[in-house]
Every structure is written in C-alpha cells, then in structure tokens.
Amino acid sequence: MVANNDRVWIFDTTLRDGDQALSASLSQAEKVQVAHAIARLNVDVMEVGFPVSSPGDFAAVSQIAREVKGPVICGLARAVAKDIEACGEALKDAENRRIHIFIATSPIHLQNKLKMSLSKANDMAVAAIKLASRYTDDIEFSCEDAARTPYEDLNWIIERVIDAGATTINIPDTVGYTTPMEYAKLVRNLMDNVPNIDKARISVHGHNDLGLAVANSIAAVAEGARQIECTINGIGERAGNCAMEEVAMILATRKDLFNLHTQLNCKEIYRTSRLVSQVCNMPIQANKAIVGQNAFAHSSGIHQDGMLKASNTYEIMSPDSIGKHKTELNLTSRSGRHVIKNRLETLGYGEDEYDLENIYAAFVKLADQKGQVQDYDLEALLHFSTLDEQTGHKYQVDFVNIHSNSSSIASATVALLIDGEQVIESATGNGAVDAAFHAIHKITDKDIKITEYHLDAKGSGADALGEVNVVAEYNSRKFHGAGLATDIVESSVRAFVHVLNLCETARKIEDIKQENLGGI
Numbered sequence: 001m002v003a004n005n006d007r008v009w010i011f012d013t014t015l016r017d018g019d020q021a022l023s024a025s026l027s028q029a030e031k032v033q034v035a036h037a038i039a040r041l042n043v044d045v046m047e048v049g050f051p052v053s054s055p056g057d058f059a060a061v062s063q064i065a066r067e068v069k070g071p072v073i074c075g076l077a078r079a080v081a082k083d084i085e086a087c088g089e090a091l092k093d094a095e096n097r098r099i100h101i102f103i104a105t106s107p108i109h110l111q112n113k114l115k116m117s118l119s120k121a122n123d124m125a126v127a128a129i130k131l132a133s134r135y136t137d138d139i140e141f142s143c144e145d146a147a148r149t150p151y152e153d154l155n156w157i158i159e160r161v162i163d164a165g166a167t168t169i170n171i172p173d174t175v176g177y178t179t180p181m182e183y184a185k186l187v188r189n190l191m192d193n194v195p196n197i198d199k200a201r202i203s204v205h206g207h208n209d210l211g212l213a214v215a216n217s218i219a220a221v222a223e224g225a226r227q228i229e230c231t232i233n234g235i236g237e238r239a240g241n242c243a244m245e246e247v248a249m250i251l252a253t254r255k256d257l258f259n260l261h262t263q264l265n266c267k268e269i270y271r272t273s274r275l276v277s278q279v280c281n282m283p284i285q286a287n288k289a290i291v292g293q294n295a296f297a298h299s300s301g302i303h304q305d306g307m308l309k310a311s312n313t314y315e316i317m318s319p320d321s322i323g324k325h326k327t328e329l330n331l332t333s334r335s336g337r338h339v340i341k342n343r344l345e346t347l348g349y350g351e352d353e354y355d356l357e358n359i360y361a362a363f364v365k366l367a368d369q370k371g372q373v374q375d376y377d378l379e380a381l382l383h384f385s386t387l388d389e390q391t392g393h394k395y396q397v398d399f400v401n402i403h404s405n406s407s408s409i410a411s412a413t414v415a416l417l418i419d420g421e422q423v424i425e426s427a428t429g430n431g432a433v434d435a436a437f438h439a440i441h442k443i444t445d446k447d448i449k450i451t452e453y454h455l456d457a458k459g460s461g462a463d464a465l466g467e468v469n470v471v472a473e474y475n476s477r478k479f480h481g482a483g484l485a486t487d488i489v490e491s492s493v494r495a496f497v498h499v500l501n502l503c504e505t506a507r508k509i510e511d512i513k514q515e516n517l518g519g520i
Contacts, residue, residue: 008251008262009044009227010244011203014276015064016047016076017241018231022280023452023471024480027502030279031060032067037272038232039070042265043244045098045227047074052086065094072138074098079121079128088135099132100170101125102142105157106149122157129164139166140203146171147178147186154186155193162196168227169200173216176209176239180219187223203227206242208234213242218250221260232276233284233291245269245290245322253317267323271348274379281469281480283456290322323348331378333367340378347375349382358385366465366486380458380465384484395444395500398422400490402432414439414493433492440496448499449473455488468495474503 015031015038026034031048038046046068049061065073073094077083079101091097103121104114110121125141132139141161146154158169171186178186183204190197204220204227206213217228234243248264255261273291277284286293296319319325325347331339337360344354362381367373396417404410412435413426425442429435437450452471457464468483468491479502483494 005226006260007226008221008260009201009203010248010262010264011045011047011074011227011229012038012041012043012071012231012244013047013205013229013241014038014231014235014244015060016049017229017237018235018276018280019049021236021238021240022282022480024281024478025056026279026480027505028056028060028063032063034276034279035064035068037268037275039068040265041244041268041272042263043071044263045074046071047076047100047229049090050076051090052077052083058086058090061090062093065091065097069095072096072098074100074140076100076102077128077132079103079124081128081131084128084131084135088132091135096138097136098138098140098168099136100140100142101128101132101166102144102170103128104145105143105153106145107153108148109145118153118157122160125157125161126164129161129166133165137165137167140168140170141166142170142172142205144172145174147173147183148175151186151189151193155190158190158194159196162194162200167200168203169197170203170205170227170229171220171225172205172229173207173213174205176207176213178216179210179212180215183216184219184223187220187225191224201226203229204242205229207237208239208241211239213240214246214250217242217247218258221251222258233273233282233288235276235280235282243289245273249290249317249322252321266321268348269322270319270324278482281454281471281482283454296324325375331363331367331373332371333364335363335367343375343378344382347379354382354385377458377465380467380484384482393501394419394504395497397490397494397497400436400487400493402436402489404432404435410435412436412439412489414443416440416443416497418443432489436489436493437496440493440500444500446474446500446503448496448503450496451478453492455491458484466491468492470495470499472496472499474499475506477506479503479506 019026035048048064049057051058051061061075073091075087075091077087077099087099103125104110110116129139143149143154202225204217204225206216228247230242230244230247232244234240248262248266251258251260251262252266270291284292337356340360340363341356359382362385398415398417401413408430409428410432411428414436415422415424423443425439427435427438427442429438450470450472454469456467458467465484465486466488470481472479479499481495481499483491485491
C-alpha cells in the first residue's frame with residue numbers, strides 16, 4: 001500500500017462519532033437519508049455505526065450497506081469477537097466494506113479503564129484483526145488515545161497489528177489534547193520507526209476540545225498521514241470532531257502549499273452541511289468557516305468596494321465552489337411543475353430525491369400564503385416532504401385554531417387525523433404554543449415531555465417560514481421532531497406530530513423485536 005502519494009482519503013464518521021453527540025438519536029430512515037447525502041460528496045470511507053451497540057444501529061448499518069453505493073461502508077468494533085461478528089454480519093451486503101477495530105494504548109486508559117497491560121491489549125487486537133479478516137481484507141485499527149501514548153509503545157503495537165493484517169492505522173487524538181507540532185512529530189515518528197508502516201495507510205482522527213482538530217489533521221497529512229477522519233459541520237463528542245468541509249477546502253484552496261488532493265465533490269458541501277444540521281438538530285453558527293451564514297458575507301465598505309472590483313480581493317474561494325448558489329428566481333403560484341423541477345435540478349437535487357407531486361402541492365400552498373417563494377423555501381419544503389415520507393402518517397395535522405389576548409392565558413383547538421379519523425380537542429395554556437401542546441396531550445393521552453424547543457426563521461422578512469425543532473422524552477427515549485409553516489403555532493404543532501409519528505415507528509419496531517424473541 002502506497003503511503004506517500006498525493007491523495008488524502010476522507011473518512012466520514014458523521015453517522016458514528018457525530019451521532020453520539022446528538023440530543024436525540026437519529027431514526028433509521030434519517031441515518032439512511034444522511035448516508036445517501038454523504039455518499040454524493042464522494043467520500044472514500046463512511047463509518048455508519050457501531051453494529052453491536054443496539055439492534056437499531058445494526059439495522060441502520062445493514063440497510064446502508066445494502067443501499068448506499070460508492071464509499072467503503074465501515075462499522076466500528078471493539079477488539080472482542082462479538083463486535084467483530086456483528087460488524088461482519090451487518091456489512092455483508094456492502095459493495096466495499098471495512099471493519100474498524102479499536103483498543104486503548106495509552107497508560108492512562110490501559111491502567112484506569114481497561115486495567116490491562118499493553119501486551120494484553122496487543123494480543124486482543126491481533127486476535128480481533130485475524131477474526132475480522134474472515135469478513136474483509138480492509139481492516140482499520142485504532143490506537144485509542146494514541147496522542148497520549150509513548151512512542152515506543154505505539155511503534156511496538158502498530159508493527160504487530162500491521163503484521164496481523166491491519167491495512168489502515170488510525171492514531172486518534174481521542175481527547176483533543178495534542179497540538180499541530182506534536183501531531184506532526186507523532187506521524188513522522190511512525191514513518192521513521194515502524195519498519196512495516198509502508199504496508200498501511202496512516203489515518204488521523206482529531207477532536208476539537210482545544211479548537212485544534214482541523215489544524216492537527218492538516219499538520220499530520222503534511223508529514224505523511226493519508227487519511228483524515230472527520231464529520232460534516234464538525235459535529236461529535238464534546239466540542240466536536242475535525243470538520244470535513246474545512247479540511248477539504250484547505251487542501252483545495254492551498255494546493256500550492258500542500259500539493260495534496262481529495263476525491264471529494266466539494267460542490268455538495270453546502271447542501272450536505274445544511275441537511276446534516278437540519279436532520280441532526282445541530283444549528284450552524286453564523287461565523288462557522290466554509291458553511292456559516294456569514295462565511296461569504298462582506299459588510300465593511302472597503303471590503304464591498306474591493307469585491308465589486310474583483311472578488312478575489314476579499315474572497316479566497318467562491319460560494320459556488322462549495323455549491324452555495326445565489327437566489328436567481330422568485331417562484332409564484334403560477335409557476336408550473338416543470339419550473340419547480342428545473343429549479344430543484346439547478347440547486348443540485350436529482351429526481352430520485354423527492355416526489356414532485358408532493359413538493360408541488362406544498363409549494364402551491366406556500367406560494368398562496370407568501371406570494372413569492374425563494375430557493376431556501378423550496379429546499380425547506382423538500383426536506384420536510386422527505387421527513388413526512390420517512391415517519392409515516394398515522395398522525396397528521398388537520399387544523400389549528402388559536403385564541404389569545406394580552407393576558408397570559410391562551411386557548412387552542414387542535415384537530416388531528418389519526419389513521420384518517422379526525423379527533424378534536426381544546427385546551428388552555430401559558431401562551432398559544434403551550435395551549436396547542438396541551439390539546440395534543442388530551443388527544444393522544446401519551447406521556448410525552450418536551451425538553452427542548454427551538455424556533456428558527458427560514459429566510460427573511462415577516463413572511464419567512466418558521467421552523468420549530470423540539471426534543472421530547474417518551475418511554476425513556478429521546479426523539480427529535482421538526483415542523484415547518486408560515487405560522488409559528490402550526491409549525492410547533494407539526495413538530496409535535498413528527499414526534500408522535502416517530503414514537504409510533506419506535507413502537508412498531510419494538511413489537512417486531514418482541515415477536516422475534518418470542519419465536520426463539
């Protein structure tokens with residue numbers, strides 16, 4: 001395996017390491033939707049879960065392995081047999097598969113967490129790699145907490161796991177402790193002192209506890225690492241992971257310095273970033289590099305003057321390079337289906353990503369309310385149309401009526417369709433949204449507790465769409481619901497109904513599991 005070429009492999013772990021940081025776990029359908037989006041980015045490897053951790057994770061990994069084409073599909077495993085076997089089974093239908101095995105190597109982790117010697121950890125790692133080789137010849141091994149592992153220990157175990165069959169060696173900065181100079185030196189140590197390192201690709205996995213994950217990863221590839229493990233928008237444990245969009249655009253923009261490239265389709269970055277933000281309920285800060293709202297904004301008069309004369313005076317990359325298109329067309333209720341289809345194609349959406357009839361029906365309704373529909377409105381409708389298809393339609397919003405005045409007490413009447421049958425209830429509350437939620441509780445009689453509520457405007461102006469995201473607890477599980485409407489109360493009700501449909505899906509899955517257990 002060539003370690004010193006000019007290509008950097010991109011290993012996406014949004015659906016594994018990123019998913020661990022979410023306030024509510026993604027549904028299987030949401031994981032598959034995100035996986036398809038990340039595949040369109042043309043990443044090299046996509047780590048999509050930890051199959052042994054739960055039946056839900058196993059099912060999601062299995063479905064992605066069957067359906068998502070292009071990247072190598074990877075599952076995570078500890079250095080124990082049951083984890084390896086679960087990975088092998090979940091990944092069996094993938095075009096290309098990788099098993100990612102990890103065990104701690106630092107004295108801190110070995111002594112305090114695993115309570116074993118480095119020699120014992122090595123024996124477990126070698127045995128796990130040999131077992132994994134029954135399922136695939138693409139095996140990655142991670143030395144957990146490598147950045148705090150003595151060089152001699154790291155070199156010793158890495159030489160042995162490569163001999164056992166590991167083809168990628170990951171040296172994670174598990175706790176975000178190291179600095180760019182130290183990480184570069186660590187990689188150089190491996191290149192110089194592990195005799196068989198040329199038989200494996202060195203990978204780096206950075207966490208952002210000190211804000212250095214991207215800088216560390218770039219420093220490591222400058223010294224010979226050829227895989228970066230990262231997530232969309234940098235989501236992940238604690239302060240997050242290395243942000244994919246940042247390392248990708250650093251290597252693309254500063255090719256003159258690094259002379260390295262990735263296989264990424266960078267024009268998919270902006271769209272994928274927004275999808276992950278939406279599905280994962282993780283807002284992007286306005287000044288976030290590459291994908292933030294202000295990343296290409298110029299407010300200073302001097303900057304604006306320079307931009308008018310030549311864009312490269314103050315822009316080192318163009319919005320178009322990441323697929324961020326300028327709004328070019330205002331759509332009205334008179335716009336036909338072919339116009340909507342054409343606009344979605346211009347924005348980068350293929351016909352297989354949406355149902356035109358559903359999108360068009362939602363578009364006409366919104367156009368009647370707003371007059372003109374912008375690109376961001378259309379994309380929001382597309383996402384929420386897909387969301388409705390994923391979660392089913394046991395519960396649907398029929399209508400919402402609100403009565404409130406200057407007092408703190410408001411009343412709401414909510415009508416839901418439950419399996420097509422209309423059910424109406426009224427309630428009062430401390431404000432219109434609270435009253436509407438009380439009415440839904442009366443309709444469903446479910447002990448659902450809203451623990452987080454967030455309102456965001458999609459677009460600008462008084463007629464902007466209101467997007468509501470809620471996190472709710474039900475039966476000791478957390479669910480993320482989202483709703484979109486021009487009216488805040490209606491969007492709040494739709495978010496609650498989204499949660500109801502997710503709860504129903506979870507119930508059906510649990511019933512199937514119980515039936516299967518009963519048949520053993």
